[in-house]
Amino acid sequence: MRRHVTYVVVEGQELLGTLKALASAYGPPAWEKDVASRIEEALAPISSERWRDNLGNLFFRIGRGRGPRVMLVAHMDEVAMIVRHVDESGFLHIAPLGGLDPRVLIGQRVVVHGSSPVDGCIGVKPPHVMTPEEMKTVPNVKDLYVDVGASSRAEAEAMGIRVGSYVTFPPNFHLSGNRVISKALDDRAGCAAEVAIARELASSSERPELYAVFTVQEELGLRGASVVVEQVDPDLAVVLECTVAADVPGVPPQDHVTRLGAGAAIRAMDSTMLTNPGLVRWLIGLAESRGIPYQVQVMTGGGTDAGRIHLQRRGIPTVVLATPCRYLHSPNLMLDLRDLEAVVRLGIAVVLDAEGALRAL
Numbered sequence: 277m278r279r280h281v282t283y284v285v286v287e288g289q290e291l292l293g294t295l296k297a298l299a300s301a302y303g304p305p306a307w308e309k310d311v312a313s314r315i316e317e318a319l320a321p322i323s324s325e326r327w328r329d330n331l332g333n334l335f336f337r338i339g340r341g342r343g344p345r346v347m348l349v350a351h352m353d354e355v356a357m358i359v360r361h362v363d364e365s366g367f368l369h370i371a372p373l374g375g376l377d378p379r380v381l382i383g384q385r386v387v388v389h390g391s392s393p394v395d396g397c398i399g400v401k402p403p404h405v406m407t408p409e410e411m412k413t414v415p416n417v418k419d420l421y422v423d424v425g426a427s428s429r430a431e432a433e434a435m436g437i438r439v440g441s442y443v444t445f446p447p448n449f450h451l452s453g454n455r456v457i458s459k460a461l462d463d464r465a466g467c468a469a470e471v472a473i474a475r476e477l478a479s480s481s482e483r484p485e486l487y488a489v490f491t492v493q494e495e496l497g498l499r500g501a502s503v504v505v506e507q508v509d510p511d512l513a514v515v516l517e518c519t520v521a522a523d524v525p526g527v528p529p530q531d532h533v534t535r536l537g538a539g540a541a542i543r544a545m546d547s548t549m550l551t552n553p554g555l556v557r558w559l560i561g562l563a564e565s566r567g568i569p570y571q572v573q574v575m576t577g578g579g580t581d582a583g584r585i586h587l588q589r590r591g592i593p594t595v596v597l598a599t600p601c602r603y604l605h606s607p608n609l610m611l612d613l614r615d616l617e618a619v620v621r622l623g624i625a626v627v628l629d630a631e632g633a634l635r636a637l
């Protein structure tokens with residue numbers, strides 16, 4: 277049996293409680309209001325100004341500060357599905373919202389957001405009636421369907437389910453030793469880190485001007501992030517994300533990308549941004565001088581809101597700090613709380629030394 281630890285980190289911030297509250301909220305793309313209202317509860321008391329834009333992006337100016345303007349960014353949405361057809365027998369045919377792997381969807385419990393949440397499951401033809409050929413093929417998400425127990429279209433419609441209704445994974449937060457298993461850790465881990473950093477720095481008098489921004493529709497191609505620079509005009513952007521940890525059986529070390537428990541991931545490259553090498557060196561020096569565990573990450577695929585943000589205006593100096601996470605875009609992601617804590621500590625150090633970051637460019 278591994279020991280269960282109560283996490284009270286970063287000068288009394290209850291990071292685990294925040295993570296649980298945020299990961300258990302529903303946030304399919306373009307309908308992130310449940311997540312947004314939980315973040316507002318946490319940050320409204322320490323913000324001097326806050327607003328939501330027309331896409332649903334959420335902004336907080338954290339108290340007063342001076343010097344460069346730093347913008348923290350995490351995305352509120354999670355991968356989900358949407359009903360594209362309700363058939364005569366009451367089955368719901370679905371389309372993916374974000375990159376979903378059909379192999380991890382089959383047989384899962386889901387929640388369909390009708391007039392109220394309705395439990396359902398993603399159905400699959402039983403192996404007993406499959407042909408040997410069917411046993412070998414992976415279906416497309418569009419070939420899968422959700423069964424809510426309705427026996428006709430009228431019965432499904434009576435539950436408030438329509439074409440366009442959202443389908444999400446149910447809340448399932450579980451703590452095992454230092455590790456959390458839950459849906460939506462991508463990117464509620466980043467949201468929880470951002471809340472912790474903002475709360476920690478709210479009362480600091482020696483810090484730069486700080487904005488905490490929470491974006492929408494990242495999973496559909498960084499859409500919300502496209503319009504945030506215009507509204508904040510930052511000198512430095514810090515994107516807080518979840519990232520691939522492929523340190524699992526069958527994957528050779530050169531393809532692990534990051535490892536669970538090995539510290540905060542400093543992004544050197546992904547398919548949407550090549551981080552300024554001076555900033556990467558500066559981040560490494562900062563982590564080492566503060567004794568914060570870190571790992572440097574290079575990925576040829578994937579991307580974050582940073583991909584949009586750094587290309588705005590005359591170019592925005594942008595860094596990505598990420599919590600390594602196994603099983604991204606599945607109903608059961610896993611992270612190590614010590615990595616999340618490292619992201620929070622490194623994020624605080626970055627904000628406090630924003631001038632150092634700008635000198636490192």
Ligand SMILES: [Zn+2]
Binds near residue numbers: 494
């Ligand atoms: Zn993400």
